[in-house]
Amino acid sequence: MSVLQEISxxxxxxxxxxxxxxxxxxxxxxxxxxxxxxKPFKExxxxxxxxxxxxxxxxxxxxxxxxxxxxxxxxxxxxKLPVDVRQRAQKLLDGCAGWSVGSYSATGGLxxxxxxxxxxxxxxDGGVPSNPENIFLCCGSQWALTRILNVLVNxxxxxxxxxxxxxxxxSTTTLSIEGLGGVVVPYYLSEERGWELQVEELHRALESxxxxxxxxxxxxxxxxxxxxxxxSRKSMQEVIRFASEKRLFLxxxxxxxxxxxxxxxxxxxxxxxxxxxxxxxxxxxxASFHSASKxxxxxxxxxxxxxxxxxxxxxxxxxxxxxxxxxxxxxVLGQIALDLMTNPPQPGDPSxxxxxxxxxxxxxxxxxxxxxxxxxxxxxxxxxxxxxxLVSLSGVxxxxxxxxxxxxxxxxxxxxxxxPHDVLGELLRRLSDFHTQFMKDFS
Amino acid sequence: xTSLAVNGVTCRGKVLTLDxxxxxxxxxxxxxxxxxxxxxVQIxxxxxxxxxKPFTExxxxNIGDAHAMGQKxxxxxxxxxxxxxxxxxxxxxxxxxxxKKRARRILDACGGHSIGAYSASQGIECIRQDVARYxxxxxxxxxxxxxxxxxxxxxxxxxxxxxxLLVCGEGRDRTGxxxxxxxxxxxxxxxxxxxxxxxxxxxxxxxxxxxDVTELRRALNAAKQHCKxxxxxxxxxxxxxxxxxSRECIEDVxxxAKEENLFLxxxxxxxxxxxxxGCKFHxxxxxxxxxxxxxxxxxxxxxxxxxxxxxxxxxxxxxxYMEVLNMDPEVKAQLTKLxxxxxxxxxxxxxxxxLVVNPPLPxxxxxxxxxxxxxxxxxxxxxxxxxxxxxxxxxxxxxxNPVQGAMYTFPRITLPQKAIAKAQEEGQAxxxxxxxxxxxxxxxxLVPGSGFGQKEGTFHFRMTILPPTEKLKVVLQKIRDxxxxxxxxxx
Numbered sequence: 001m002s003v004l005q006e007i008s009x010x011x012x013x014x015x016x017x018x019x020x021x022x023x024x025x026x027x028x029x030x031x032x033x034x035x036x037x038x039k040p041f042k043e044x045x046x047x048x049x050x051x052x053x054x055x056x057x058x059x060x061x062x063x064x065x066x067x068x069x070x071x072x073x074x075x076x077x078x079x080k081l082p083v084d085v086r087q088r089a090q091k092l093l094d095g096c097a098g099w100s101v102g103s104y105s106a107t108g109g110l111x112x113x114x115x116x117x118x119x120x121x122x123x124x125d126g127g128v129p130s131n132p133e134n135i136f137l138c139c140g141s142q143w144a145l146t147r148i149l150n151v152l153v154n155x156x157x158x159x160x161x162x163x164x165x166x167x168x169x170x171s172t173t174t175l176s177i178e179g180l181g182g183v184v185v186p187y188y189l190s191e192e193r194g195w196e197l198q199v200e201e202l203h204r205a206l207e208s209x210x211x212x213x214x215x216x217x218x219x220x221x222x223x224x225x226x227x228x229x230x231x232s233r234k235s236m237q238e239v240i241r242f243a244s245e246k247r248l249f250l251x252x253x254x255x256x257x258x259x260x261x262x263x264x265x266x267x268x269x270x271x272x273x274x275x276x277x278x279x280x281x282x283x284x285x286x287a288s289f290h291s292a293s294k295x296x297x298x299x300x301x302x303x304x305x306x307x308x309x310x311x312x313x314x315x316x317x318x319x320x321x322x323x324x325x326x327x328x329x330x331x332v333l334g335q336i337a338l339d340l341m342t343n344p345p346q347p348g349d350p351s352x353x354x355x356x357x358x359x360x361x362x363x364x365x366x367x368x369x370x371x372x373x374x375x376x377x378x379x380x381x382x383x384x385x386x387x388x389x390l391v392s393l394s395g396v397x398x399x400x401x402x403x404x405x406x407x408x409x410x411x412x413x414x415x416x417x418x419x420p421h422d423v424l425g426e427l428l429r430r431l432s433d434f435h436t437q438f439m440k441d442f443s
Numbered sequence: 444x445t446s447l448a449v450n451g452v453t454c455r456g457k458v459l460t461l462d463x464x465x466x467x468x469x470x471x472x473x474x475x476x477x478x479x480x481x482x483x484v485q486i487x488x489x490x491x492x493x494x495x496k497p498f499t500e501x502x503x504x505n506i507g508d509a510h511a512m513g514q515k516x517x518x519x520x521x522x523x524x525x526x527x528x529x530x531x532x533x534x535x536x537x538x539x540x541x542x543k544k545r546a547r548r549i550l551d552a553c554g555g556h557s558i559g560a561y562s563a564s565q566g567i568e569c570i571r572q573d574v575a576r577y578x579x580x581x582x583x584x585x586x587x588x589x590x591x592x593x594x595x596x597x598x599x600x601x602x603x604x605x606x607x608l609l610v611c612g613e614g615r616d617r618t619g620x621x622x623x624x625x626x627x628x629x630x631x632x633x634x635x636x637x638x639x640x641x642x643x644x645x646x647x648x649x650x651x652x653x654x655d656v657t658e659l660r661r662a663l664n665a666a667k668q669h670c671k672x673x674x675x676x677x678x679x680x681x682x683x684x685x686x687x688x689s690r691e692c693i694e695d696v697x698x699x700a701k702e703e704n705l706f707l708x709x710x711x712x713x714x715x716x717x718x719x720x721g722c723k724f725h726x727x728x729x730x731x732x733x734x735x736x737x738x739x740x741x742x743x744x745x746x747x748x749x750x751x752x753x754x755x756x757x758x759x760x761x762x763x764y765m766e767v768l769n770m771d772p773e774v775k776a777q778l779t780k781l782x783x784x785x786x787x788x789x790x791x792x793x794x795x796x797x798l799v800v801n802p803p804l805p806x807x808x809x810x811x812x813x814x815x816x817x818x819x820x821x822x823x824x825x826x827x828x829x830x831x832x833x834x835x836x837x838x839x840x841x842x843x844n845p846v847q848g849a850m851y852t853f854p855r856i857t858l859p860q861k862a863i864a865k866a867q868e869e870g871q872a873x874x875x876x877x878x879x880x881x882x883x884x885x886x887x888x889l890v891p892g893s894g895f896g897q898k899e900g901t902f903h904f905r906m907t908i909l910p911p912t913e914k915l916k917v918v919l920q921k922i923r924d925x926x927x928x929x930x931x932x933x934x
Contacts, residue, residue, distance in 0.1 A: 006609075006611060006673070007608050007609060007611055007774055007777055008607060008608055008609070008610055008611045009611055010607075011607065011608055011777050011780070011781050012777060014780060014781070014784070016776075016780055017783075020780070020783070046554075049561055051554060051555075051560050051561050052555075053553075053554060053555040053557035053559045053560040054554030054555045054557075054560040054561065055555065056555055057555070058557075059557055059559050061531075064528050064529040065529055067528040067529065068525040068526075068528045068529035068532060069525075071521050071524045071525045071528060072521045072522055072524070072525035075525065075532075080535075096759075097503075097508065097510065097511035098508075098510040098511045098512065098513055098514070100510035100511075100515075100516060100759070101759050101760075102510045102516050102755075102756060102757040102758060102759045102760060103508050103510040103511040103758060103759050104506060104508045104511065104758045104759060105759065106484070107476055139596055139761065139785075139789065140785070140786060142784070142785060142786055143785055146784070146785070150465060150468060150636070151459070151464050151465055151468050152459065152464070152465065153465060154463065154464065154465050154466065155465065155467070155638065156466050156467075156638075172783075172784055172786065175783075175784045176784055179607075179781065179784060216458065216459075216463070247458050248458065249458045249459050283457075285457060285458050285459055297559075298559060299559040300559060300560060300561045300786075301553070301554075301557070301558050301559045301560050301561055301562060301787070301789065301790035301791070302558070302559060302789060302790070302791060303596070303761075303786075303787075303788075303789040303790075311457075312457075312459065313457045313459060313460050313461070315460075315461050316457075316459050316460065316461060316464055319461075319464065319468055319469055319471070320468075322471055322472060322473055322477075323468055323471055323636070325473040325475075325476040325477075326471060326473045326599075326628075326629055326632040326633070326636075327599065328476075328597065328599060328758070328761075329758075329759070330761075331596070331759065331760060331761045331789040331791065331792060332759035332760070333528075333759075333760070333789065333791045334789060
């Protein structure tokens with residue numbers, strides 16, 4: 001019989017998240033509610049995932065109409081669907097083998113979609129060129145990140161491979177590194193300074209690798225998860241110089257680039273790198289990740305993401321391509337979601353007004369939110385105690401801060417804020433009531 | 444590593460090079476989308492640009508993609524998916540009630556009633572229940588527990604996940620994984636990536652690609668010298684060979700796996716693709732249980748299925764599942780943890796899988812058209828399987844085993860010595876030389892047998908039987924003509 005001793009040690013080393021215990025309790029609580037057991041709340045608000053649809057945000061009509069037409073082209077007969085929907089579906093299907101979204105695509109994605117994604121990137125970055133050959137569409141950005149990490153983490157090297165990651169950090173990233181046999185090297189973001197990334201801390205983290213692991217990559221997430229901070233251009237330049245000096249491969253997770261609130265602006269690592277000019281712009285190796293899961297589209301379940309590679313060794317890129325080949329191709333509907341995200345309806349298109357109205361609704365619901373200075377991203381990360389009590393007493397499922405890495409002696413929860421206005425209001429009420437009561441009980 | 448100071452900033456060699464990258468990744472190959480396909484894509488580009496060639500299109504008979512070759516999706520499945528994507532359509536009376544019922548059920552199980560929400564990592568619960576019920580029905584009532592079902596991004600995702608879980612140990616204790624030769628190169632790619640030891644067991648071409656336990660034993664005993672064999676993978680119906688294992692053979696394999704304490708991985712994605720008279724699909728699980736509790740309560744196994752093949756051919760949805768049996772609970776907990784890292788399989792793929800395992804019932808409005816479409820697809824594949832075998836066997840120098848199942852033919856080609864010598868000079872596998880030439884001269888893209896593994900000194904190619912019948916006849920004729928020319932040219 002296969003026993004625990006006889007399975008991959010990399011898999012065993014992956015931390016078991018406290019969240020999984022909370023999720024099991026929540027399942028039981030939901031079952032109790034279904035059975036009519038009386039609780040201080042009528043339903044559980046699950047804000048543990050960065051999942052707008054789960055939180056009640058409605059999908060964008062244009063997106064879903066195009067998907068439906070691609071799935072069942074008979075819908076394009078007649079005038080029921082707006083003309084721009086029909087045209088877009090037609091164009092997408094023309095790019096699919098056998099005119100079906102059920103066919104495999106090329107490994108990196110349907111070529112026409114990859115082309116349009118590269119044009120989006122270039123537009124976003126003020127004209128910095130983007131080559132479709134450096135872009136791979138994937139089954140979600142996490143899948144792409146795991147594949148790139150797979151290339152970086154060398155299990156046969158004398159020292160284990162280290163990847164500098166922020167603390168706090170999105171748990172899936174740290175688990176991916178551990179699962180590949182790599183070592184997570186945390187650099188602590190400064191909570192007192194709005195979760196700022198400080199270069200001195202990067203230096204300290206790198207020092208800590210001596211004798212323990214061989215650091216090969218630096219992972220940054222901007223806007224941040226869980227903390228929602230948006231990096232300044234100056235900070236990004238410091239990171240790039242650090243990566244160059246210390247010979248680190250830069251992994252830039254930018255999936256929340258569509259979620260910026262307040263006055264800060266998102267600028268991509270690729271753009272900052274390009275504007276710093278040679279030699280940095282020609283040498284720093286970078287992988288940037290984006291996805292259709294976040295922002296006001298929030299199509300997490302469709303699994304649409306991409307990675308863009310910058311300044312990679314062409315021989316290595318060939319191997320990356322072959323690695324992606326063994327995955328066949330990314331889900332076609334996810335690719336379509338990416339296409340719609342990067343090429344939304346334009347002014348004058350029949351679907352334009354409705355599309356932007358819906359998009360603004362999501363962003364505007366966050367106007368009244370001021371518990372922390374959340375500059376971007378999909379989450380808030382306030383300090384609070386005992387997430388277990390939170391779910392059983394208030395019916396709020398949030399993720400425990402311990403799963404993300406936090407300074408010793410501090411406690412946090414992470415919860416998603418991409419919610420309809422009324423749900424967000426209810427959530428905040430429950431959180432503040434819980435906190436007040438908790439402090440009373442334990443003072 | 445060179446460093447030159449320019450304006451005070453050092454230039455340097457790359458951080459990520461062939462030397463510094465994961466050496467396992469360097470060893471990964473995947474012939475189905477390999478160099479020959481890249482050349483085919485290039486040729487298509489040239490054709491589009493107006494370059495003159497002896498053909499007007501490239502026929503991509505390299506990949507098991509039915510829709511790409513003109514097969515139509517099952518109407519009912521697409522109706523339900525459209526309803527799930529754009530629920531406003533639930534008000535449209537052009538959609539049948541049974542499609543709407545299934546769409547509502549799927550949406551009720553999704554977060555926020557949207558297929559755009561993440562699902563649980565193991566997959567949507569009611570879909571796992573439907574999968575369990577399908578398995579029970581298929582296997583004559585043998586119970587299936589939904590908790591043992593893991594939905595996945597195509598079967599490939601589940602296969603790789605299981606291998607990731609099972610591969611461990613160092614040096615002589617490194618996990619060895621038994622795989623058939625010829626094999627579907629996902630297995631060799633995954634084993635290379637994981638640094639596992641690949642243990643080849645040869646299928647017998649002279650016995651219609653049959654599997655003999657003595658060969659399993661030979662391979663295992665040889666492997667014990669340098670690794671720890673722990674897993675046995677079998678593909679039934681086979682890819683690329685198409686053989687459908689007999690019940691006796693499956694029993695033999697199960698007995699062998701139990702004796703040698705091996706984890707059995709049964710890839711059954713072609714379970715509906717059975718064409719030859721006298722052949723029948725027997726699921727490993729069913730046979731296992733019918734062998735009695737001595738086996739069914741102890742043998743550890745994972746079975747895999749997918750939405751990509753059979754009669755639906757929905758590759759682009761990346762829908763699949765695995766069912767695990769007799770897994771140690773602590774190991775299962777590790778498996779559950781591992782799948783959580785990729786968040787969840789595409790929800791649209793999960794929905795598609797739900798329809799495959801829960802199609803219209805005889806008393807439902809869409810039943811008649813569903814059965815008609817399904818029967819037509821499978822009948823066409825059966826016809827093409829016979830046609831292909833017959834045609835290839837008329838060509839001197841090509842011998843073709845019956846295509847008992849799956850979607851491919853893997854004929855053996857006799858190559859003139861001069862051609863073999865030329866290939867060796869060019870550092871190419873001889874069947875790659877053959878296939879490349881076929882591509883350049885006739886615009887037909889096949890995969891050389893070297894990409895799947897074959898007995899030393901033999902050569903093959905894998906061709907799909909997916910093109911529409913009339914086109915397939917043309918393809919077969921062209922290959923015949925090419926083979927005769929090739930033999931002549933290198934005589």
